[in-house]
Amino acid sequence: IETEIGELRSYLESIGDCVVVVNDDEIIKVHVHTEQPGNALSKGLEFGQLLTVKVENMKEQHKNVKSTKKKAEEEKFVPAEPENDFGFVAVAAGNGLKDLFKDLGCDNVVSGGQSMNPSTDDIYEAIMATPAKNVLVLPNNKNIILAAEQTIPMVKDRNVIIVPTRTIPQGMTAMLNFDPEISAESNAQLMTDALASVGTGLVTFAARSSEFGGKKIKEGDIIALENGKLTITEKSTVKALVKLAKNMVSRDTSFITLIYGEDVTEEEAEKAYEELREKFGSKTDITLVKGDQPVYYFILSVE
Known part of the structure; x- marks a missing residue:
């Protein structure tokens, strides 16, 4: 089935971008931005039946987005009645990541992440703006889990469950493992269990001078976690990324997702992507995503 997944991914990349293809036992889950949705569906039918299909006009959705950052920051979550069975709230920083989580099924995305943690009230407002009886919250950062958990007693008219995602890749994996046919509690367990299969790599800069492994690190040096x-x-973000990938990728790795931040040019991102493809592309599916996240030049998801 890995050969089939590779063939499907290659085709989708030829007609669109932001391609995510994940094999979940006998089901292949697919996400793609394309102006040829009919072709994508037709190709999918070559691999089996279509269980669920969601097609949205992203250009139409973005027409009403406010043009300035200031106005965007002023936007507030609007309370909604709990009508649907399931809803999702995620925490993420960067327009690309926000769009990705919405594409994966999140109703609302709270701005936040490393060094800019949202408050419990911010998360509460997003939960109350999610029109669902069961709201699953993805903190996507270990420092945000407690603030998210504190919303549970605050919410009276819907069931709130915190899925303890500690990183952006874990949040993506959790959403891809959601099953609308089972209960909210069973989903929370299923999504939590799936977190063990994903590794997270981060390329950033040293916020202060320190020492690591007997080597001095200067403020501003590139570091990888x-x-x-x-x-x-x-000294180079791309070199740090490649070294990081070599450490993290094993013979069992099937998927690599590379998310590049707001301080990385498209040329740098393409260079990093091509280097990963050259070294690991023969055995793994590699996806490049524009995340626009601050702080981290690259976020690497390895499954």
Whole structure:
């Protein structure tokens, strides 16, 4: 089935972008931005039946988005009645990541992440703006889990469940494992269990001078973290990323997602993507996503 997934991914990348293809036992879950949805569906039918299909006009959705950052920050969550069975709230920083989580099924995305944690009230407002009887919340950062948990006693008219996602890749994996046919509690367990299969790599900069492994690190140096542990120092973001990937990718790895931040140019992102494809593309599916996130030049998801 890995050959089939590779064939499907290659075709979708030829007609669109933001491609995510995940094999979940006998089901292939697909997400793509394309102006040829009919072709994408037709190709999918070559691999089996279509269980669920969701097609949205992204251009139409973005027409009403306010043009300035200031206005966007002023937008408030509007309370909604709990009508649907399930709803989702995620925490993420960067327009690309926000759009990605909405594409994956999140009703609302709260701005936040490393060094800019949202408050319990921010998360509460997003929950109350989610029109669902069961709202699953993805904090996507270990420092935000407690603030999210504190919303549970505050909400009286809907069931709130916190899925303890500690990173953006874990949040993506959790959403891809949601099953609308089972209960909210069973989903929370299913999504939580899936978190063990994903590794998170981060490429960022040293916020202050320090020492690591007997080596001095200067403020501003490029550093890489593997599942939260600092493992690499480099002068180049791409070199740090490649070293990080070599540490994290194993013979069991099937999927790599590379998310690039607001301080990375498209040229740098393409260079990093091509280097990963050259080294790991023969055995793994690699996806490049524009996340626009601050702080992290690259977020690496390895499954």
